[in-house]
Amino acid sequence: MSRHIVVIGGGPSGMMAAIAAQKEGGQVTLVEKNEKLGKKLYITGKGRCNVSNDADTQGLIRNIPHNGRFLFSAFESFSPQDLCALLHANGCDTVVERGQRVFPASNKASDVTKALEKAMLGAKILLHTQVADLILDGSQVKGVALSNGKTLSCDAVIIATGGLSYPSTGSTGDGYFFAQSCGHTVTDTSPALVPINLRDAWAKSLQGLTLKNVRLTAMTGKKRLFSEQGELLFTHFGISGPLVLSLSSYLVGIQGKIDLFLDLKPALTVEKLLDRLQREVDANPRQELHTLMQGYLPRTMAALFPDLCDIDAKKAIGTLSLAQRRAIAQTLKKLSLTFDGVRSFSEAVITSGGVCTKEINPSTMESKLIQNLYFAGEVIDVDALTGGFNLQIAFSTGYKAGKSAATINFKENK
Structure with a gap:
């Protein structure tokens, strides 16, 4: 039966x-x-x-x-x-x-x-x-x-x-x-597998921009929760994309402050970026910084990137101090994002x-x-x-x- x-x-x-x-x-x-x-x-x-x-x-x-x-x-x-x-x-x-x-x-x-x-x-x-x-x-x-x-x-x-x-x-x-x-x-x-809210106005202004082959890292205190390379999408509320969805699963139950960092050039070290910057300064010292950054980043992000380094976008690269060049390299390697929680169940996979x-x-x-x-x-x-x-x-x-x-x-x- x-x-x-x-x-x-x-x-x-x-x-x-x-x-x-x-x-x-x-x-x-x-x-x-x-x-x-x-x-x-x-x-x-x-x-x-x-x-x-x-x-x-x-x-x-x-x-x-x-x-x-x-x-x-x-x-x-x-x-x-x-x-x-x-x-x-x-x-x-x-x-x-x-x-x-x-x-x-x-x-x-x-x-x-x-x-x-x-x-x-x-x-x-x-x-x-x-x-x-x-x-x-x-x-x-x-x-x-x-x-x-x-x-x-x-x-x-x-x-x-x-x-x-x-x-x-x-x-x-x-x-x-x-x-x-x-x-x-x-x-x-x-x-889980959900987009993430950010407080950063500059990130929201990049709505629709996709970055490929970037590394996203999440920390709470000195503990690393997540660090992987992949594709990220900026949205009107923050970030999404495969890399972000995977990250969200590691944030479940975390009570402390969460810090997010974006490595825009994971294949290069800070020192290699400094060497590259120096070569470009030597080749074209009158070039403005925002134009230079288009060789590193998509145009929309290159336009606002100098502000993230507290440097005038129209500054001639030949007048950049060593400290300013280092700030550019370090920001490319560790761009801070301000976490503001995850999206709701209506957007969760x-x-x-x-x-x-x-x-x-x-x-x-x-x-x-x-x-x-x-x-x-x-x-x-x-x-x-x-x-x-x-x-x-x-x-x-x-x-x-x-x-x-x-x-x-x-x-x-x-």
């Missing part, structure tokens, strides 16, 4: 849970409050859907700042290669791009959703339907109560509701409420925090507190850097939860 499994949430983890449970003979009902499945998939990877990262298990874990080891079993059970094979079998070919990022070959997120929907044919899908609460019998889950007053009895429930990021897609933290209602600990939640991993069996994704209750995806207290890692977490934990819900307790209870 097959087990009836209710999956709460029709995002990537919920759809994969339904696929895995069906594959093991489970009878699946997926409950989704939105009008369609996979809504968040449509906005990942700038609409192209960075569906995974073609790394091995250790490579995946290295890109997960919080609780990465918890996911070892899930990644071993369902790898990025397994995901690509499943998508291919259901009509969605994939390609691997820079940084091992995996995308649908068509560059259409909709093709990923269609492939997942095809793979879960046979599951009962309830759209525009919201779960209000879990139905418990002691320390076992027996079903779910819907907001329309109806109930669904079942043998197992998988909570795959996502976190709090992008609330416009329906992520409102329902899963945290369900988990807490049956005794689970939910760690503090905060936006993922949520940091969630259901405590110590209360979930990593080999099955089953609750250690409530029998036949499982968790998958962003609702769990795990989050990764950019590059497809977070979607792979969703797919791997969804697969593990779905397979376990359909088989493990059934075999134990026979």
